[in-house]
Amino acid sequence: MRTTSHRRALSLLLVAGLGLAAASCGSDDKPAAQSSGGADAKVTITVGCEPPKSNPKERAGWEEDVTAFQQLHPNITIESKDAFPCINPDTFQAKLAGGTQEDVFYVYYTDVQKIIKAKQAADITPYVGSVKALADVRPDVKGVFQDGDKSYGIPRNNYNMGLVYNRKLFTQAGLNPDAPPKTWAEVHEAAKKISALGAGYTGFGEYSAGNTGGWHFAASLYARGGSMVSDDGKSAAFNSPEGKAVLENLKQMRWDDNSMGTKQLLQWEDLMRMMGSGKLGMMIGAPDVVQSVNNDFQGKFDDYGVTAVPESEGKASLSGGDGYMFNPKATPEKIKAGLLWLEFHELTPGKGQFNYERAKAQGRPVGLPIPDLFGDSAPGKQIVALRKQFATVPVDHFTPYVTAQASITNKLEPPKAQELYAVLDVAMSAVLTRKDADIDKLLADASSKADKILAKNS
Amino acid sequence: MAVLTAKPPVRRSLPQGAARRAVGRNLTAYGFLCGALICFAFFSWYPMIREIILSFQSTNFVDPAKWVGFDNFRTVFADSAFRSAWLNTAAFSGLALVVGYAVPFVLAVVLNELRHAKAYLRFVVYLPVMLPPAVGVLLFKWFYDPGAGLFNQILHGFGIPPLSWLDSTSTALISLVIVSTWMNLGTGTLIYLAALQSIPGELYESAELDGAGLFRRVWHVTVPQTKLILLVMLLLQVVATMQVFIEPYLLTGGGPENATVTVAYLMYQYAFNFGDFGGGGALGLMLMVVLMVFSAIYLRVSRDNQT
Numbered sequence: 093m094r095t096t097s098h099r100r101a102l103s104l105l106l107v108a109g110l111g112l113a114a115a116s117c118g119s120d121d122k123p124a125a126q127s128s129g130g131a132d133a134k135v136t137i138t139v140g141c142e143p144p145k146s147n148p149k150e151r152a153g154w155e156e157d158v159t160a161f162q163q164l165h166p167n168i169t170i171e172s173k174d175a176f177p178c179i180n181p182d183t184f185q186a187k188l189a190g191g192t193q194e195d196v197f198y199v200y201y202t203d204v205q206k207i208i209k210a211k212q213a214a215d216i217t218p219y220v221g222s223v224k225a226l227a228d229v230r231p232d233v234k235g236v237f238q239d240g241d242k243s244y245g246i247p248r249n250n251y252n253m254g255l256v257y258n259r260k261l262f263t264q265a266g267l268n269p270d271a272p273p274k275t276w277a278e279v280h281e282a283a284k285k286i287s288a289l290g291a292g293y294t295g296f297g298e299y300s301a302g303n304t305g306g307w308h309f310a311a312s313l314y315a316r317g318g319s320m321v322s323d324d325g326k327s328a329a330f331n332s333p334e335g336k337a338v339l340e341n342l343k344q345m346r347w348d349d350n351s352m353g354t355k356q357l358l359q360w361e362d363l364m365r366m367m368g369s370g371k372l373g374m375m376i377g378a379p380d381v382v383q384s385v386n387n388d389f390q391g392k393f394d395d396y397g398v399t400a401v402p403e404s405e406g407k408a409s410l411s412g413g414d415g416y417m418f419n420p421k422a423t424p425e426k427i428k429a430g431l432l433w434l435e436f437h438e439l440t441p442g443k444g445q446f447n448y449e450r451a452k453a454q455g456r457p458v459g460l461p462i463p464d465l466f467g468d469s470a471p472g473k474q475i476v477a478l479r480k481q482f483a484t485v486p487v488d489h490f491t492p493y494v495t496a497q498a499s500i501t502n503k504l505e506p507p508k509a510q511e512l513y514a515v516l517d518v519a520m521s522a523v524l525t526r527k528d529a530d531i532d533k534l535l536a537d538a539s540s541k542a543d544k545i546l547a548k549n550s
Numbered sequence: 551m552a553v554l555t556a557k558p559p560v561r562r563s564l565p566q567g568a569a570r571r572a573v574g575r576n577l578t579a580y581g582f583l584c585g586a587l588i589c590f591a592f593f594s595w596y597p598m599i600r601e602i603i604l605s606f607q608s609t610n611f612v613d614p615a616k617w618v619g620f621d622n623f624r625t626v627f628a629d630s631a632f633r634s635a636w637l638n639t640a641a642f643s644g645l646a647l648v649v650g651y652a653v654p655f656v657l658a659v660v661l662n663e664l665r666h667a668k669a670y671l672r673f674v675v676y677l678p679v680m681l682p683p684a685v686g687v688l689l690f691k692w693f694y695d696p697g698a699g700l701f702n703q704i705l706h707g708f709g710i711p712p713l714s715w716l717d718s719t720s721t722a723l724i725s726l727v728i729v730s731t732w733m734n735l736g737t738g739t740l741i742y743l744a745a746l747q748s749i750p751g752e753l754y755e756s757a758e759l760d761g762a763g764l765f766r767r768v769w770h771v772t773v774p775q776t777k778l779i780l781l782v783m784l785l786l787q788v789v790a791t792m793q794v795f796i797e798p799y800l801l802t803g804g805g806p807e808n809a810t811v812t813v814a815y816l817m818y819q820y821a822f823n824f825g826d827f828g829g830g831g832a833l834g835l836m837l838m839v840v841l842m843v844f845s846a847i848y849l850r851v852s853r854d855n856q857t
Contacts (some may be wrong), residue, residue, distance in 0.1 A: 141810070181822070185822065185825055211612055295616050300805060301806075353697065355695050514823065521805065525714065525719070
């Protein structure tokens with residue numbers, strides 16, 4: 093009898109518990125408790141992209157900055173949300189739907205315009221004027237987060253594509269690492285020599301799956317002076333001599349030179365791992381590739397260098413970077429508090445992400461030529477000077493990249509970038525896996541599909 | 551006579567007190583039933599209903615969703631990857647039936663015939679099921695490497711030229727089938743083995759006395775005796791393989807040239823890469839309808855064999 097009572101109690105408890113759990117699963121669409129206004133009213137904001145516990149040095153720096161900021165603004169409380177990587181675009185929609193999106197959320201350039209068009213970020217135009225540092229930010233970088241005359245976010249990182257190469261392998265192959273390739277013909281020669289080092293060595297690596305192939309097609313296309321879409325953004329423009337040259341170049345290296353290895357359908361992590369293992373000679377990428385390879389893929393800063401994409405001088409380079417946008421349900425107080433934090437942490441020379449003195453003391457890498465948010469403005473020069481003063485990585489390894497920037501225009505990703513990249517993955521994977529791939533047909537097919545994508549809701 | 555004099559059974563409702571006592575006696579069972587119902591409602595039925603609604607809506611998860619009729623269906627129909635995805639899914643399921651259905655059955659028959667090391671071999675066969683799917687898939691990524699991969703090394707040992715495996719449109723899909731079969735054959739084998747062990751030994755003895763060899767014993771005794779389980783497994787396998795996602799997602803990203811794009815992978819692309827949950831929902835609904843047909847057949851077969 094006693095056992096039966098216990099069972100009943102247990103079952104009721106179970107039902108009640110499940111009911112409560114289920115009730116707690118429901119999304120809460122209402123904004124979090126908000127202040128009723130006033131400059132000193134208390135406000136709490138959630139901010140994404142706190143460095144994870146697995147990166148204790150950067151995390152310690154972040155926490156120090158949060159404490160310092162909260163002392164400056166006692167009415168603001170920062171609730172940091174950590175994640176690695178900072179954003180998984182795949183979960184973005186789910187977080188928004190589930191009501192767990194941060195008030196100040198991190199985003200890659202690739203997704204910014206899609207988010208703006210879908211009205212999934214708050215319009216911060218009425219408040220952004222308070223961010224004085226924005227006056228010195230490069231107009232093209234600010235433009236990433238704008239749509240017409242409206243602003244939707246603040247940049248954190250900015251770079252453009254170059255050619256990342258393994259200096260150690262260059263030396264082993266009898267090439268001069270201080271004179272990286274400037275033309276595609278030189279890339280071909282270097283790639284052949286690196287591949288000839290033995291089994292497992294790959295001269296030049298390229299993506300062709302998971303939408304990364306299309307992304308790098310765009311990077312190579314821009315560097316040749318081509319465009320992904322027409323000026324009005326309503327039709328595809330990559331079925332052009334420049335587009336054809338991108339694919340023919342890859343086809344030649346893959347099948348005639350045999351300098352791209354046999355394993356294809358590579359995605360982001362594959363090339364990072366290959367570069368980190370010291371068996372890959374060259375790839376298209378920005379200086380942040382070196383950072384990732386050093387931090388997460390067992391590479392060493394000393395072994396890598398970056399130069400401009402061959403033959404891109406006087407032309408363009410695909411921009412990349414990241415920044416922060418605001419939850420569309422964030423209150424004005426939260427947005428204002430978030431802007432104060434972002435100006436402090438992301439846009440102030442010597443503080444937050446630009447606190448190179450602290451980074452050096454912590455043994456973190458300093459000296460990469462990114463982020464390039466301010467160009468040649470006063471804060472930009474100040475950041476470059478600080479970077480040089482506290483450099484811990486060989487700065488001269490990035491000199492060819494930095495020098496070339498003066499004559500290269502940054503170019504943004506196309507509209508509906510992910511859809512177009514998915515379409516172009518087909519062409520990229522075809523030339524890298526099929527010797528008889530018909531480039532004209534591949535580009536014509538891709539262009540026709542891209543036209544349909546661009547026409548939809550445009 | 552007894553029939554004539556017997557009183558017809560009278561169905562009487564229980565007095566109120568007795569009904570309350572009956573409910574009281576079964577409270578524990580009702581409690582557990584409620585738990586299961588709540589779990590199903592929140593984790594299965596609600597998402598299904600939500601998905602059906604989504605397929606007719608356009609939403610950004612911020613503003614109220616807009617009803618768009620069949621626009622999402624038109625969008626996915628117009629996508630050239632749509633046709634490839636269905637053809638690839640059908641081909642994957644077909645190949646998975648040929649390879650993934652026969653192999654576990656043959657393995658189960660062999661294991662059932664063994665006299666030694668039975669437990670060890672069963673463990674070995676079941677081991678891949680215990681691996682997290684991502685680990686198993688990534689293991690095969692190395693096996694399939696066209697350069698230093700295990701499979702090409704083996705082929706090289708026999709003087710056979712290397713294959714491109716995942717990198718060729720002609721071998722990519724079958725390569726995924728092999729991975730899927732390897733990862734799932736343990737469960738199928740154990741279920742078949744259980745069915746085989748329930749077959750009375752006398753049947754085999756009789757067959758042997760009649761001079762039946764191994765193949766005739768399998769054909770005339772094993773197959774008829776396991777007919778129900780074979781049929782049920784066939785339908786369950788069709789339902790499972792038509793939802794293939796993790797293999798193309800981790801191994802090929804749908805390539806080369808969309809040769810491994812499946813319906814579930816395309817659905818994922820729409821929803822999470824393109825942010826078009828309506829398109830993803832439309833694909834999901836189409837897949838659900840197809841799978842419901844197979845599920846209905848499965849239920850019919852199960853019911854027919856129970857009666």
